[in-house]
Amino acid sequence: MPMEVENLKSYRLLLLGAEWQIEAFRAQKNSSDVFHFVSQVSYRTVLSSLQDDPQRQFYSELEKVDVLFLIYEKHYSEEFIKMISEIKHKIEVVLIHHDEDINLKVVINEWNVKKIISFEDFSKISVAMLAPIFKKINAKHIKNKIIKDISVQKKQLDELILKQEVIVNEKTQDISHSTKEEDKKLKKERVILRFIKDMALVNSFEDFLRVIKNEFKVFHEIGEILLFQKKTDKLFKVLFSKNYFQWKEIPFSHALSEESLNDKIIHSLISIQLANSLSRPFGKLKLSQLSNESFIGFENQLSDIHKVDFEEFLHDRIEVIHMAHEKLFLEITMVQFSNRWEKTFDLIDEPIAIIDENYQVLRSNSFFEKNLHSLKCYEMFAQRTSVCLGCPLKETIESNSAQKRDLNITKSNFELYSYPMKSTFSLRSVVHNYIDRTQEKKLYSRLLQTEKMLSIGRLAGHLSHELNNPLTGIRSMVQYLKTQVAAETTAAKDLVEIEKATERCFKVMNNFIEFSNPKNTNFVAMNLDEIIQKTIPLLKVPLRSHQLDLQLASQNVEILADPSLVQHVIFNLIQNATQAMKEKGTILVSTDVSKKKISLKISDSGEGIALENQSLIFEPFFTTKPEGEGTGLGLSIVKSVVENSQGSIRFEPNHPQGATFIIEWPIYENTNH
Structure with a gap:
């Protein structure tokens, strides 16, 4: 308002x-x-x-x-x-x-x-401009009032302690001349004084009940001591002294109030409900009110004689119990009031931070704080040494308006909302709210890939139907014409080139069809090292100019895949590696087993892959080879084969040059053994 x-x-x-x-x-x-x-x-x-x-x-x-x-x-x-x-x-x-x-x-x-x-x-x-400050002042006044109330209660408690000490001192001065009755009264006052000091030190309701239990242990007929806190008229939270000081919610059939304290019928009904809750017989109940919302109860089997002593004992201490309970209640209320807003900020499950114009983090919640030893936002959240690419902080401050950006931070995609701060820490500060969109981006990419594959499948079927028949006719006619012309003539050489071009067309079509509509796979448990050793002899020609380094370490484990397709993957990657090295180089083929996975690494010492092409290498029809030498489907088929067998493939650049392809498959565990 x-x-x-x-x-x-x-x-x-x-x-x-x-x-x-x-x-x-x-x-x-x-x-x-x-x-x-x-x-x-x-x-x-x-x-x-x-x-x-x-x-x-x-x-x-x-x-x-x-x-x-x-x-x-x-x-x-x-x-x-x-x-x-x-x-x-x-x-x-x-x-x-x-x-x-x-x-x-x-x-x-x-x-x-x-x-x-x-x-x-x-x-x-204007008043509106000062409203946040007045709101804080009002909160401070409320807090000060609570503190003042606590101080008053503490002062009253101190006065009571002082009063009792004065009484004890006065009694002590005349102790030598007092009777046995006076000795008894003096001892009583000292016990009460000790009880007052113990109650002044409690800092929880459990300690509160523990001190009372220890004080009343002189009455062996006292059983459970209970603290009742009202939630509704007929529903109470009850703290039990003998049940490891645990709270329990118990519904009562009758409302518990100041008027019902002396109603023996209601006491009996409450005893029955407590007996049902504790699954044991429950004795007679003596209730005393501590506040409008709280009561203390004593289970007892006191005789009439001992009941009088108990009533007197309780009467001497009830005022102390009331004041200690009220002081404890006010302290807990103040702590809850102080911590409520701090906890609210930290409970937000998205990274949020208040950042100044120098990228210093002024305040952040636990979901933002990844590096507590840093003060810069990009060090703390992104583990970077420089400002994140696309950070809108400067623009937010200069335009004094909210900004939105999509950022890539530690391999995750975040949607960043940046809001200018109009007060609080300084004039030039912003609030950054990061929303993780990584899974959404991945799902969207998969959806696009699925749509691409469907389109390619339809196109592949149409091209196969439209081009295979004409190409077959052209190849047959070329083969016939080659028998009709003399060898080594210009016409014969032209026919050979036409035949090679026809074969390239058939190869492109076969790769296209295999990529868009892979044949039925035959998944079996297979040893990756054995497939690699069977594939290497097929690559003698492309490998003859290079050095091959084999480091195989997965002889004792298996993967679930189609051996012929895995062989195709290995063949394709090694052949690509040989083509990437213009001069004599080294190709490393290694396997490793760790964390229930088998990894295959194929590295070369070639020129590597240009930075601008690294995100495109697995895209269908993308190639850097000259026209007519590549279809751009090789790595796309490799990726499809690996993922269809529950594997994953990624590319990493080598330093200072070269490239590495890393494939990981889950280890196959035969549950039938």
């Missing part, structure tokens, strides 16, 4: 500046309704008061201010800086400047400045 101007009467607002600045403020005082509620004082007056204030009365008055509007000066006296440092956590400081260069680190961290505005904006300041 918007704050009315009249509500400003309840806040103490003070403007602090040089005398000429105060005069400038007074000259335009009527330009804002807020100014009517702002008091003014000059730096000279403040410094004079500090020097003549040995009793620190001026500090006390200044600490009562809610908002201090501080007009920025380049140079401050040591007394003034000391004053600001002492009061910075007790009041809200708003810094006003005349376009000077401000040391943000000092004014934010050392002066605890919550807002920085120009003198021009201050002249037009």
Whole structure:
């Protein structure tokens, strides 16, 4: 709900500046309704008061201010800086400047400045602009009230302790002349005093009940001691002293209230329901109210004689129990109030950070903090040494408007929303919210690939039907014409070239059909090293100019795949490696077993793959070979075969040159053995 101007009467607002600045403020005082509620004082007056204030009365008055509007000066006296440092956590400081260069680190961290505005904006300041600060002040007032209540309760408890100590001391002075009855009373007071001290130290309801249990252990007829906390009229959370101090929710058929405390029928009904909950007989119940929402209960089998002693014993301690319970309740309420907003920020399950213009992380949640030893956002979140490519931080600050970017960070795709900060830490800060879209991107890529394959399949069927018949006729006619012309003639050589071109067309069509509609595979358990050794002899011709280094280490494990297709994969990759090396080079073929996977690496020492082509090498019809020498389907078929057998393939550049293809298959475990 918007704050009315009249509500400003309840806040103490003070403007602090040089005398000429105060005069400038007074000259335009009527330009804002807020100014009517702002008091003014000059730096000279403040410094004079500090020097003549040995009793620190001026500090006390200044600490009562809610908002201090501080007009920025380049140079401050040591007394003034000391004053600001002492009061910075007790009041809200708003810094006003005349376009000077401000040391943000000092004014934010050392002066605890919550807002920085120009003198021009201050002249037009409104209640709405100050609403966040007033909201924080209200929260502080609530917190201070809780602390004050706790202090009052603690003071009362201290007074009670002091009172008991006085009584004990008075009794002690006359102990030598008192009777046995007086000795008994003195012992009683000392026991109560010890109980008061024990209760003053409890910091949880479990400790609260544990101290009471220990105090009442003198009554052997006392069984369970219970703490009831109301959730609804007929539903209570109950803490049991004998059940490892565990909470349990128990519904009651009758409401438990102050009026029912002395109703024996209701006590009996509650005892029955507690017996059902504990799965054992439950004794008589003695209840006492601690607050509107809480009760304490004592299970007992007291005789009439012992019941009188118990009532007296409880009566002597019930006030202490009440006060300790109220103090504990207020402390827990304050802790919950303080931690609620901190936890809210950390519970957001997306990386969020507040970042300044120098890429320093001012605040972040746990999903953002990957490197706690770094201060830069790109070091902390992306593990980089420089700003992330495409980061919109500068543009967000300069345009003062929200920005959206798609970023690749640590092999993940993030959708980044960048929002400018209008206050809080500084004027030049942003909020970055990262949404992980990695899985969505992968699913979208698979969908596109599926659509491509469907289109290629339809095209392959159509081309096969339209081109195979004419090509067969051309090849047959060429073979016939070759028998009709003399060898070594120009016509004979032309016919040979036509026949080779026809064979290339058939090869392209066969690769095209195999890629778009692979034949039925025969998956069997096979040893990868054996297939490699069977494939190498087929590559004697392309390998004769190069050195082959075989390092096979998967003899004892198997994969589930089609041996002929795996052989095709190995053949294709090694042949590509030989073609990539213009001069004599080395080809490394190795296998390895780790983490329930078998990996196959094929490396060469050739020229490598250009950076701009690395993301395209597995795309159908992409080739860097001259026209007529490659179809661009080889690596696409390899990728399809590997993935159809539950494997994966990736490319890594070698340093300083060359390329490595890495294929991984899951180890096949025959469950029939």
